Amino acid sequence: MKLRLGAFWVGFTVLFAGATLFAAPPDAESLAGRWDAVVVANDVEVPFPFEIQVEGSSVKGSFFNGERRITSTKGEFVGDVLTLRFDQYATTLVAKLKNGKLEGEYVRTRGAYPFRASPSSGEPDAAVAAAPDVPSIDGTWITSANSRKGEEAWRFIARQTGSSVEASILRVDGDTGTLNGSFRDGRFVLSHFSGARPLLLEVTPQEDGTLLLALNKKTELRAARADSAAAAAIGTPTDSGRHTRVKDPSEPFRFSFPDLEGRIVSNTDGKFQGKVVLVNISGSWCPNCHDEAPFLVSLYEKYRGQGLEIVSLSFEQAAQLENPERLRAFIREYGIHYTVLLPGEPNELADKVPQALNLNSFPTTFILGRDGRVRAVHAGFPSPGSGRFYEEAEREITEHVERLLAEDVSSS
Secondary structure, eight states: OHHHHHHHHHHHHHHHHHHHHHTSOOOGGGGOEEEEEEEEETTEEEEEEEEEEEETTEEEEEEEETTEEEEOSEEEEETTEEEEEETTTTEEEEEEEETTEEEEEEEOSSOEEEEEEEEOOOSOOHHHHTOOSOOOOOEEEEEEOOOSSSOSEEEEEEEEETTEEEEEEEOSSBBOOOEEEEEETTEEEEEEOSSSOOEEEEEEEOTTSOEEEEETTTEEEEEEETTSHHHHHHOOOOOTTTSOEESOTTSBOOOEEEBTTSOEEETTSGGGTTSEEEEEEEOTTOHHHHHHHHHHHHHHHHHGGGTEEEEEEEOOOHHHHHSOHHHHHHHHHHTOOSEEEOOOOGGGHHHHSTTEESOOOSSEEEEEOTTSBEEEEEEOBOOGGGTHHHHHHHHHHHHHHHHHHHSOGGGO
């Protein structure tokens, strides 16, 4: 009897251990890989790719803006709950893993987006693969504008391969980021979410050769090919080099604001005397400022030794002015070594930069010669999703800097 009871107890122990193992929380390794994710913004579902990387106890998540990754700064998977912190956006993704899927919220300073994700199969969508007679929307289009900045037209830029499309809508302040999607059921369905600016864009070709663009199932825009008469009738996109200017170009451009340590930094400081200075209107909350930061960093590294200085006037919300954690993370994210100042909140822009006219775009860059006077202004900044327009913006600013660095200040 003792032997039989012992055998029974051993068997029970093995079964119990197996049941306990079966009920154990999932391992973080089960999260690694690509996910097909969705956020819900203003009742609109916006799909996007998401990736989770696991190395030992480290868990990271990445959004995508075209080829650029936006990766979490902190992360953990405890029990069945994934928590990812994006300090550069001051946001947190919290999602529970259940039946192989993630569901939760993407928490922002102003509310939260419901979030869900499923492991990506990596296989092409059957409806996409079977789509016959896909129309071509490849190229640059002029669209009607829904703008509070006085714009009459925007650009819609599309790069198409078969039924798949990468695209962006370019405004004077910057673009939507890289939209990705494909053709199905008579229209192209594109979307973007990189931790900011969620957008669902439905593009329906019309019989007259134009396009109907529906943004987040609400705003509708008409688009025509850039070289067509229909495009000319829509209007001309705003020139980023003419949108903002200064009241008196003969005056030196003035600034005097605290840095992140509270020290006042002014245009009259010795650091800026006789230098070419870019005064960049920015904000860590601004997606287009995130697009521009890598370019400014590379520009500063290349020309600092020749006499270039960059000053970022970062307009932040009240909470960030008290404790600029997001701005500090923004600086770390892009490796910024140029001067960053805190002038005030975004709605104080006109008061804090009174020398400017029509200053309403984040970012905007004032380009100062060695004499401290504004020689050019560039409103906005596109992402790589805008293709040649992104390259042109980089080239135009770089050429201004090179020309001013080579200029004899005594002749100006």
